[in-house]
Amino acid sequence: DAGVTQSPTHLIKTRGQHVTLRCSPISGHKSVSWYQQVLGQGPQFIFQYYEKEERGRGNFPDRFSARQFPNYSSELNVNALLLGDSALYLCASSLTAGQANYGYTFGSGTRLTVV
Amino acid sequence: QKEVEQNSGPLSVPEGAIASLNCTYSDRVSQSFFWYRQYSGKSPELIMSIYSNGDKEDGRFTAQLNKASQYVSLLIRDSQPSDSATYLCAVPSASNTGKLIFGQGTTLQVKP
Numbered sequence: 001d002a003g004v005t006q007s008p009t010h011l012i013k014t015r016g017q018h019v020t021l022r023c024s025p026i027s028g029h030k031s032v033s034w035y036q037q038v039l040g041q042g043p044q045f046i047f048q049y050y051e052k053e054e055r056g057r058g059n060f061p062d063r064f065s066a067r068q069f070p071n072y073s074s075e076l077n078v079n080a081l082l083l084g085d086s087a088l089y090l091c092a093s094s095l096t097a098g099q100a101n102y103g104y105t106f107g108s109g110t111r112l113t114v115v
Numbered sequence: 116q117k118e119v120e121q122n123s124g125p126l127s128v129p130e131g132a133i134a135s136l137n138c139t140y141s142d143r144v145s146q147s148f149f150w151y152r153q154y155s156g157k158s159p160e161l162i163m164s165i166y167s168n169g170d171k172e173d174g175r176f177t178a179q180l181n182k183a184s185q186y187v188s189l190l191i192r193d194s195q196p197s198d199s200a201t202y203l204c205a206v207p208s209a210s211n212t213g214k215l216i217f218g219q220g221t222t223l224q225v226k227p
Binding site for chain 1: 119147149156157159160161164203205207208212213217218219220
């Protein structure tokens with residue numbers, strides 16, 4: 001069975017541009033969570049979506065947005081990119097929302113570099 | 116005080132030694148604790164979970180939990196160069212049941 005898949009694997013963008021990152025959950029999973037990991041730090045929670053609705057949001061500016069589609073895949077959008085947005089963006093899926101108590105399996109991530 | 120704290124290291128141990136990685140957390144009601152291993156340039160991989168006080172062993176890895184002291188540790192026995200990675204401690208948020216809170220990670224270097 002395929003795990004969590006993310007695309008693209010690497011991305012280089014210029015400051016001020018917009019970026020869209022994609023995530024497909026494990027088959028049967030209906031919830032997707034997004035994390036940002038800046039070099040040298042642990043992952044930071046950005047969003048959790050379940051059944052196409054936002055179920056949680058971390059302390060990120062409104063430039064960050066996400067959505068979930070009927071097939072449970074998800075997109076993370078970041079507008080007006082800043083150099084500080086350079087990070088590894090991680091996606092995790094779970095059967096339902098609120099399952100952090102079981103731990104998460106992450107996808108391979110998208111490495112975003114803003115220049 | 117950070118919600119989950121780890122010493123960033125690096126922690127350097129010789130091959131074959133025991134590596135001890137430590138993590139403290141601030142929320143006394145936390146019930147689940149996780150250790151992730153992250154190789155350079157890769158995503159975190161869940162290697163251990165522990166839910167009750169005491170020790171949990173899985174191969175060369177032992178997780179230890181002390182809720183009274185709000186302390187969780189990971190012991191790696193017979194350390195191998197392939198264990199060289201960053202180890203992240205994670206705890207679910209009490210206020211947001213979908214959110215994992217991570218420490219900044221401890222870098223382990225196992226020297227041949």
